[in-house]
């Protein structure tokens with residue numbers, strides 16, 4: 001599907017909601033499947049990725065009931081999963097595949113996980129190495145680096161593991177595999193990645209201790225089903241935070257967004273660039289902080305970012321590049337090589353597609369340099385590379401650019417934010 005956009009003739013004003021958090025939705029359904037009792041998930045994200053997790057969980061013998069965004073999971077406990085009859089299809093979802101690999105590593109049966117053409121090219125050794133050290137037997141293409149993965153699960157031993165790169169997916173896979181290991185597991189991250197897993201497993205009764213970059217899990221505790229209320233996804237809100245920041249005259253309130261401090265890098269960096277962003281009505285729901293985000297347009301200045309902040313905004317870097325493009329002065333992003341192994345090579349995709357729209361952007365091995373210029377964006381024919389976050393970033397560039405922008409493969413937004421076009425057209429009064 002092609003999407004054609006024009007520069008918005010109106011500023012972005014009013015109130016919006018964005019779709020529910022993807023990371024928390026995946027975890028809620030997978031963790032509930034391993035718990036005792038009925039897990040209730042309110043405001044579950046109904047998008048392609050999270051539905052992949054639901055489908056796989058059902059194939060593992062767990063009863064999942066859906067009434068719109070209300071999901072009920074009849075947990076079978078840690079030992080209640082069944083050997084799946086066919087391949088577990090994870091679609092485009094790295095979170096589904098990596099988290100389930102952790103779950104299946106300790107189950108006493110055989111299972112196979114596969115994905116689409118993008119997922120089957122994403123690195124899995126990062127999960128297979130620690131799980132292998134715990135005693136799991138998992139095979140994959142290219143000597144265990146790529147899916148499909150074949151898992152022969154069994155009893156595992158605890159591990160003391162230093163993650164080579166900060167990754168919440170890898171951290172979570174190891175923690176899930178550790179729930180019934182024969183000794184404790186210690187994980188140390190180089191930088192802090194999102195901590196939804198630690199919060200949710202603790203609430204469910206796991207014996208988990210977190211100290212800065214270290215997580216310790218002592219096995220042997222059953223998980224107890226809970227009620228989870230999923231907040232709006234800050235990674236989806238990010239597109240509109242940037243849009244309202246760069247379109248003159250905007251004042252936009254984004255309601256009920258998760259503001260977990262391991263996810264708010266985008267807000268901190270935009271504020272440092274001169275962005276006017278306020279968090280209002282802060283409250284805690286089901287162990288996560290939530291707020292309404294008020295964004296007013298502003299003149300942004302270039303910035304250099306690297307190090308610890310990168311994992312806190314890794315998924316937001318493509319849209320942050322759009323903000324950097326129209327900021328005054330140079331911006332530099334470093335230490336973000338992980339972007340190359342996301343749904344697509346996001347460094348290559350952002351640099352090529354934004355350069356088609358008039359942006360002076362140079363690719364680095366681990367990031368990019370943008371020569372910001374407030375008036376630089378012009379429409380062009382661009383492609384999403386089949387990547388939801390690239391499509392949405394280009395759409396935000398499109399409503400700020402002179403002339404027409406044509407985005408190929410725009411349907412990919414359904415992976416994480418199916419209501420994206422509706423929310424965008426509601427604000428720009430155009431018929432997208």
Ligand code: S3P
Pocket residue numbers: 022023024095166167168169170172193194314315
């Ligand atoms: C996610 C972790 C991040 C992120 C992804 C979702 C998660 O990936 O990019 O979109 O839900 O745990 P990594 O674990 O590879 O950093």
